[in-house]
Amino acid sequence: MSTDKKLVSLTVPRLDPYFYIDKELRVILERMETLSKKHPINILVSGKQGCGKSSLVSQFGAVYNRPTAHFQIGILSEPGQLFGEQTLKNGETSYRPYLFPEALQTPGCVIHLEEINRPENPKALNMLYSILAEDREIWMDELGLIKVADNVVFFATMNEGEEYIGTEMLDPALRDRFYTVLMDYIPPEVEAEVMAQKAGITREQALEIVEIINKLRGHSQFPIDVSTRTSLMIAELVALGTTIRDAIVYSLQTTKEHLESILLTLHLENSNVESKASEYILFNRDIE
Incomplete structure (x- = not known):
């Protein structure tokens, strides 16, 4: 069996000039960026639907000039599905790797695991455990030993709550691998x-x-x-x-x-809309 080599270009997202986040979160993200230079890190972003979780991931990549890749966890039904697939061409079986292994091995890449609590089968997440743990590597017969590159940042996003149909409770062992960021609607x-x-x-x-x-x-x-x-x-x-x-x-x-x-x-009704006490600032390349 052969392995198809297909290079996909990982790109840096476009900066959103009007993306606001809480000032405290801006400071934390700057510290996460600094920490990632020592070793890869994992950040779990939880919050209501449509409050900007995925946009935050893209903006992080844009602000720090990092190539960024988004992966839909909701389509996964079995372990290894993120990595590639077996194909048959001209009577010969080959393995076609997807973008995920390339992203793992790209220094400084932002890897977004979108809707991590919505896989078709929770066991489909099993191969993520070792990648998100201290070892940062995984063996696959088709690809060999895959090691997570330096300065990689994993973001996982999820809508959490009983109102979100199809979501699963995130395994405590998996959640334990992440720093946690909570997002809400902006003021x-x-x-x-x-x-x-x-x-x-x-x-x-x-x-x-x-x-x-x-x-x-x-x-x-x-x-x-x-x-x-x-x-x-x-x-x-x-x-x-x-x-x-x-x-x-x-x-x-x-x-x-x-x-x-x-x-x-x-x-x-005549009730007024109250503003939140938190201070929100633009999330861009300037640190205030």
Whole structure:
């Protein structure tokens, strides 16, 4: 059996000029970057759907000029599936490696294990244990000994909670290999700034959208989990001339009747949207 050699170009992500994170998290990520120069590290990012977990990984790669590769754990059903597959060509069996082994052996690579708690079969994660442990190596008959290169950073992201269908509790032995970062929605005034800059709407429009969205998130009877991703979708429709009401109706994943009843309730409420106490700053190449 032969092994096909197919080189894939790993690239550095594009920097997002309007990506905000908590100031404390910015400091921690800088320290993680420093620590990774001593040995590869693992960072688990947990939080609500659409709050920017995957974007954080890409921004980390962009800020520190690191090649970055994203891998969907949700499609895995058996161990070794990340590494490659057996193929048959002209009557000869060969092994075709995927991008994952190359990423492991690329110095300074950011490796994103996306939705790590959503594999089709939890046993599919078994081959990650030794890679994420102190040994940082694994033997495969098809590829030989694979050692994790210097300065590699592993990010795993996950939505955690009973409301996320198809997710599994992360094995404590696997979770123990990670530093943990918790993410939440960005504060209203920051979210409005991001909308205005990225979608090209006015700040007044952005503030109005954010006020409604945060009331939907915190509604006492029928709360709706509106992601930052969805709020940007709403802003983009508004930028094209759609009314804020219609943009919300067509962007949220709920029935129109249900949403209409909530919007009517919100119209009768006068509660203010409170800002969080945390300070948020741009995550870019400058350290404040």
